[in-house]
Amino acid sequence: MNHIAEQRFHKNLYYVLQSMRGRHVGPFVRRLQTWERFDRASFEHLTRRLLRDALSYARTQVPLYSSGAWQTSLSRADADELRHWPVLERKMLITHRAQLRARAFTPGVFARHSSGSTGEVVTVLYNPNAGGWSWAQEYRSMHWFGIPTGSRTLLLWGGGHPMLDWVRNCRVFSTKNLTFNQLERATRYLLQQRPVLVMGLPSAIAQLARHVRTHRPEAPAQLAPFVKLGGEQVYPFQRDEIAQHLGARVFESYGSTEMGPIAHECPAGSRHIMADHIYLEIFNGDEPAPVGEFGDLVVTSLFNRAMPLVRCRIGDRGRISPDPCPCGLPHPVLSELVGRAADMFVTADGKLVHGSELGRRLQLFLSLAPLGSVAQVLFQQKNAAHWNVLVESAAGFNEELAAQLRQIVHSTFGENCQVDIERVALVPREKSGKYRYYRRAPQSS
Ligand SMILES: [Zn+2]
Incomplete structure (x- = not known):
């Protein structure tokens, strides 16, 4: 099977399998590709509408939002307007987990868990539709680089899902125990299978890149056309090393357990906010910061109906650029990002x-x-x-x-x-x- 036939086979299989699980990734990718061609005004209109829908659902369905500070602010104001909502601190996802769950029952709800540097594990529930939207975001943004769904991929990540990973043409090498032998296995896959994309944790991919150049100095200069980094704070030296040793075009994505994908780099090098997936604000304490200022990332999920999170302070900090990206995408730009404000x-x-x-x-x-x-x-x-x-x-x-x-x-x-x-x-x-x-x-x- 040649590369294109292989990629299409895996894409079709993956989309069918996900649809059977209620996650309509394929149709959602096409919807996102339509939206990204909107002009900025129409795009903003769309995201406002998605936000209002999410807020009115959250207000009626989530017990927490009828209590305490939420009851106080929302009972005498229009709950469809985000500006009336108090900030939801991340620690409340642990302390008030049951009250954050929507009353309406959705079949197929699944959980995502954060690693939790402090030892406390944050668990967020997703309905299948929300899962579909978050996968669609991942695949849509890879299309910006001309990487179609189903392309052969080497993934360096904490864990995998053997069957689903095979379906999406992804070979996973776990980073939990990144020994010499594990790096050797990944190196052999890289050299023999020549994946289109290397994806995963920047620390692990940088380690693989150094490993390959140290132990296979004769290997071709370009070992993978593209590398996508995510899951950890990315440092410029990692990007440089990876680009140099793997001969790859490197780009970054940013997301969180609470929200799924939040931002993704475009070919022009800007980190675009997935405003058709989440609504992102910058806060200074309990107040929104003036446009262009640095502060706490406060995020609202537009599609999660199992545990709708509104104005959640997720712990990272950054700045939204007042200027659009020259690439023409209508998504705003997160010009600065610092992970783990608590560190x-x-x-x-x-x-x-x-x-x-x-x-x-x-x-x-x-x-x-x-x-x-x-x-x-x-x-x-x-x-x-x-x-x-x-x-x-x-x-x-x-x-x-x-x-x-x-x-x-x-x-x-x-x-x-x-x-x-x-x-x-x-x-x-x-x-x-x-x-x-x-x-x-x-x-x-
Ligand atoms: Zn751009």
Whole structure:
């Protein structure tokens, strides 16, 4: 079977199978492709209508929205207007889960769980239709790059769904235990099967890219035409490394357990907000921030009827650009995005620094370290003045590289910090298979 026949076979099979589960991905992709050709005014009109429908459903169906702060603000105002709704804090998804579930019974409701850095797992229920819309968003935006549904894909992710993954022509390599052997298996698939798309966690794909160039220096310069990154904070150094080592066009998507897809990069390089899937606002405390300002992402789901989330503060921060993208898509642009607002670390002299600062400094380090000398790095804070840095390293790792890692901590968190460098065979990932370059040290270590 040639590539096109293979892709069509998998696309058709996937769409049929999803429709049987009540998730009409194929028709939804076509609907989204019609909407994206709208001019900005018509598109905005459409999203306002979707929002009003979602709000009136949520108000009548969700017990929480008839109680407390919601009862107070919505009983004397038009509940179809989003501006009257209070903010729903993310922690309420845990504390008020039962009251957030819609009264109407929908068959086929399924759950998505977040990894939860704090240890608390957030569970969000989706009706099949909402699941269909979120998959359709994923596939529609890949069409922007000319990647049709069913294209051969290598996926590096925390877990998979063996049957469904085969149906959609996707080979999954779990990141839960990203050992040398697992990277070898993924490398062989990459070299022998030459997938159109490599997709998944940026930390894992960057690791694969380094692995391939270290152990297969003779491999062709271009190993995959496209790489799609998502699921973790993406750092520029990862994009650079992946583009360089895999010879690929790299783009990013952004989503969350609570909402599904939220934004996706276009070929012009802008991160477009999926305004035909969610309604995104930027908040400063309890008030919407002025246009173009940086603040908390507050998101409303347009299609979830099982657990309709309205104005949920999901924990990430960003800025909506006041200007449209030159590519012509009517979707607004999320010009800045910082993941996990809660990930602040205390410096030795008591200031707060966002952990992603370490990621930025690691960029320079990894780009200068000899290929193969460092596979992965994890900065763990034991307390304000004590860091433990785990390094998954090979023969090329030396005292000079160790000193550079110490310097990264010192320049970010203070010269007085104690920094231990610990070489390990495998830097542990989170239970979900995701990876962060920094975290609070577990109690046991
Ligand atoms: Zn664009």
